[in-house]
Amino acid sequence: MGKKKRSLDRESGCLTVWGCENINDPSDRSPGPFGFPEEAVTQALCHHWRQPVQITEETVVYASAYMDRPRADAWAWPDVGIYLSSVWAEEMSLASNRWAGPRIGPSAELAVLSCPDGGSPLDEENTERVLAYGLRGSLQGRYVEIGCNAGHGRTGMALATLMILAGLDAEAAMVRVWECYCEFAIESPGQERYLFDLSKRLGRKKG
Numbered sequence: 079m080g081k082k083k084r085s086l087d088r089e090s091g092c093l094t095v096w097g098c099e100n101i102n103d104p105s106d107r108s109p110g111p112f113g114f115p116e117e118a119v120t121q122a123l124c125h126h127w128r129q130p131v132q133i134t135e136e137t138v139v140y141a142s143a144y145m146d147r148p149r150a151d152a153w154a155w156p157d158v159g160i161y162l163s164s165v166w167a168e169e170m171s172l173a174s175n176r177w178a179g180p181r182i183g184p185s186a187e188l189a190v191l192s193c194p195d196g197g198s199p200l201d202e203e204n205t206e207r208v209l210a211y212g213l214r215g216s217l218q219g220r221y222v223e224i225g226c227n228a229g230h231g232r233t234g235m236a237l238a239t240l241m242i243l244a245g246l247d248a249e250a251a252m253v254r255v256w257e258c259y260c261e262f263a264i265e266s267p268g269q270e271r272y273l274f275d276l277s278k279r280l281g282r283k284k285g
């Protein structure tokens with residue numbers, strides 16, 4: 079998977095990178111102790127918690143894996159949280175007409191979007207609308223978090239979606255996600271197809 083993505087990177091060649099820094103450079107990692115292929119070990123060692131990802135020159139969002147979250151009292155909800163795995167709902171207080179839980183925060187807006195593990199959004203229109211809202215919030219200086227369970231497939235796809243909404247074409251967006259976030263992000267042909275379809279529908283041109 080990684081090899082295919084790196085070759086896409088070479089082909090595009092001229093992608094503009096706005097000062098991003100890949101903190102998951104696999105060359106920094108040593109082979110694992112148990113004889114797993116190095117790539118598998120690298121993937122297992124990947125951690126993503128509120129990792130800044132530059133969507134445009136002016137826009138940064140924070141990407142998180144639910145499995146990498148700190149203990150419960152060590153973090154608070156962001157201004158806008160957009161999650162593509164229902165595991166995040168386990169952390170959210172629910173309100174009913176019998177009992178109202180503690181306030182999540184004065185300004186937190188949280189969305190859990192339906193998207194199967196390794197798949198693409200079940201409600202594409204709603205996902206696009208919510209992510210566009212997150213993009214606007216980020217432009218306004220709000221702290222916007224994007225997350226799924228392991229922080230790779232669905233989170234990578236959502237980050238690329240934000241970039242496409244901001245003007246990049248699908249290929250440039252995916253390469254940017256791999257370079258600026260994690261080379262294991264966007265993990266299935268279905269997720270890539272979703273991004274190519276979105277890019278085409280929005281008329282994004284290969285730049």
Ligand SMILES: [Zn+2]
Nearest residue numbers: 124125260262
């Ligand atoms: Zn990773």
